[in-house]
Amino acid sequence: MKKYFQSLAYISFIAITFFAIVKAIMSYENPFSLYENPLVWIALVALILVVLLKELVNIVAQQKAEELQLEKDGIKPEEVDHWAWAKDLITKWTQAKAIEEEGEIELDHNYDGIKELDNNLPPWWLYMFYATMIFGVLYLVKYHVFNGDNQIVEYEKSVAIAKRELAAFKSTSKEAIIDMETVTILTDESDLNRGKAVFNLNCAACHLKDGGGGIGPNLTDKYWILGGGIKNVFKTISKGGRDGKGMVAWGKTLKPKDIQKVSSYVLSLQGTTPAKAKAPQGDLYEEE
Missing domain, CATH: 1.10.760.10 (Cytochrome c-like domain)
Known part of the structure; x- marks a missing residue:
């Protein structure tokens, strides 16, 4: 019953806080201004902290449950390698051989007693190399075959767009823009x-x-x-x-x-x- 009320309170807090933040974002002109609307940031931080705290409690509870299960099975928790998944991932992404298996990839020659191993290139390195090859081909086709826009053309296009946007802003702005071209003499x-x-x-x-x-x-x-x-x-x-x-x-x-x-x-x-x-x-x- 206690867990039920805790879950209900947690879900209610998340829902109410989320609704309040969305409402504030839709209502305020500058909702993320720390000086104008500090309560928005307080609500965001509180929401994130509550979610993180809840997840931390769940992780700790799960670890305790796993330790109890291991004790029932007659396994000591300290004998469990919690980093086994990471070691397996590193092995897959490097294809490195264990020391006991290095004899399988040892080359016949040596230099003053220094032996050479025929290791495979790490898959992560190969994938990155293949990606650069694909990028190079696409770059060549776009800019040297189909004459894609270079930096100068992109800059000129950006300037043209900015000028059009400025002209549109000037034409619709409620307050006149004063510059060297539009300035007029005042007599008031x-x-x-x-x-x-x-x-x-x-x-x-x-x-x-x-x-x-x-x-x-x-x-x-x-x-x-x-x-x-x-x-x-x-x-x-x-x-x-x-x-x-x-x-x-x-x-x-x-x-x-x-x-x-x-x-x-x-x-x-x-x-x-x-x-x-x-x-x-x-x-x-x-x-x-």
Whole structure:
């Protein structure tokens, strides 16, 4: 009766826990996130531990039963070779002869008393060798007879697929993707205020708060080193200035939205009169 209740409790626990885990996986957006849903992992670990513990108890009980049976049969448990199955498996997979049987495969010649045995190659080694031969033939036929895709073609196909998926994502995304091709200038006051805050925090050290220029160039005139306009300014902030002498790339630090806002704020400084305006640098930029 006790074993019956134990089995019933075990089966109930497994069923309820499994159902709860499946329900959580179907309900949560990120069910396997340790930080968002730690209870899912606790349930998984508990389920695995209970199953392993149950199996361990079964193995121990089976071993005890076998020992009792051996004692009834008059066999001492310590005389039983529990690794006999492993030894038989090794013998089959190596086809090694026992020392007593080595005379059957001993060759007639010897070298200074050193005798040579004519052992068979291990089956596992032969099977692997045959597998490499089959693989070699299939490889030859696929890539040298039927001209299968090489690494360059596979790479180009993967890039093409990625571009199609990106285009599809852009066309269906609820939120617009901002990059150097799609960026537009912002004029809303809240956006410009955000851009000004980003500028003062990251850009004012080199360009001064009024944009008049310090280490960096003057941002209030119509002369630009890497081109004016929202697209060029966005690109310069994202990718950085000239190699070795320009500013760092902010694309890894700032989000595209903030780069768009700070770019729009920079362009809003056009025509203002800073306190100490630096001399123009670069070329005169005319908006197309």
